[in-house]
Amino acid sequence: NYAPTSSYQQHQTTASFVSPLAANLHPYPSSSSSSSYFQTDLPPQWPPRAMAPSPSSSLLPRNFTVHQTPAYPHHHEQQMHMQLLRAAALGGPHAAPAPPIEQPAKDGYNWRKYGQKQLKDAESPRSYYKCTRDACPVKKIVERSFDGCIKEITYKGRHTHPRPPEPRRAGAEDAAAPSSAVGAHQEDELSDDEDDGEEGHDIAARVVRRGRGW
DNA sequence: GTTCTTTGACCGTGT
DNA sequence: CACACGGTCAAAGAA
Ligand SMILES: [Zn+2]
Numbered sequence: 181n182y183a184p185t186s187s188y189q190q191h192q193t194t195a196s197f198v199s200p201l202a203a204n205l206h207p208y209p210s211s212s213s214s215s216s217y218f219q220t221d222l223p224p225q226w227p228p229r230a231m232a233p234s235p236s237s238s239l240l241p242r243n244f245t246v247h248q249t250p251a252y253p254h255h256h257e258q259q260m261h262m263q264l265l266r267a268a269a270l271g272g273p274h275a276a277p278a279p280p281i282e283q284p285a286k287d288g289y290n291w292r293k294y295g296q297k298q299l300k301d302a303e304s305p306r307s308y309y310k311c312t313r314d315a316c317p318v319k320k321i322v323e324r325s326f327d328g329c330i331k332e333i334t335y336k337g338r339h340t341h342p343r344p345p346e347p348r349r350a351g352a353e354d355a356a357a358p359s360s361a362v363g364a365h366q367e368d369e370l371s372d373d374e375d376d377g378e379e380g381h382d383i384a385a386r387v388v389r390r391g392r393g394w
Numbered sequence: 395g396t397t398c399t400t401t402g403a404c405c406g407t408g409t
Numbered sequence: 410c411a412c413a414c415g416g417t418c419a420a421a422g423a424a
Contacts (some may be wrong), residue, residue, distance in 0.1 A: 293399055295417055308416070312397085321416090 288343045289313075291320055299323075304331050316340045 291309035298305045304323050311318040318337040325331045 292397080294419090296400075297415060297417095300414060306415085 288346065289318070289339065290344060311339060313339070313341050313344075 290312040292312050293307055293309050295308040296305055297308070302323070304325050307322045307324070309320040309322065311320075316337075316339055318335065318339050320336070321332075321334040322330060323332040323334075
């Protein structure tokens with residue numbers, strides 16, 4: 181399942197600067213030969229809208245790969261993998277002061293972190309987020325590298341609500357076409373994860389699990 | 395008061 | 410059975 185990184189690395193080199201999030205992520209490759217993915221029932225708008233959080237941190241990963249699992253046929257849960265890979269040549273000497281920590285990739289939704297785990301092998305800790313909207317089951321797992329770069333983002337579930345409105349900046353530029361010619365190309369890939377309908381127990385177990393400690 | 399992050403403990407699953 | 414691993418809870422703190 182998780183051996184993809186290597187394969188991506190070869191491609192990532194070609195990545196030209198790409199605005200963190202561009203329309204490239206769009207599931208609608210209009211006339212793309214392989215639109216096999218997304219054909220499932222993706223939310224009307226799954227691609228993160230404005231990822232450029234602020235003027236400060238623009239050293240986000242250049243290249244990214246999208247792994248999205250088609251909605252679970254017999255399950256209400258959907259999982260998509262989105263891998264953000266940064267250019268290999270990032271270890272640049274001068275590069276930039278490199279902010280100690282980067283903001284979590286913003287995708288337009290609001291998340292609350294409910295856990296973090298240091299994985300066994302990988303030295304990249306995973307952060308677990310849940311959509312703050314009430315009754316919205318969507319979860320998000322962010323795995324970063326030691327240097328803070330996002331290695332992989334995993335979305336689970338579908339939002340039961342539209343994307344919350346973006347906070348307006350007083351006297352700021354309009355959010356029409358911020359990124360100029362961002363038309364670089366990147367590879368969007370999706371990988372099927374478990375399609376056999378595992379995790380079914382997940383929901384049930386969760387409910388029962390209510391009364392622990394307290 | 396609120397919401398969100400941090401953090402170790404806890405729990406389910408797999409070996 | 411125990412143990413390791415990954416995901417989640419929830420108390421305490423921070424904003
Ligand atoms: Zn949501």
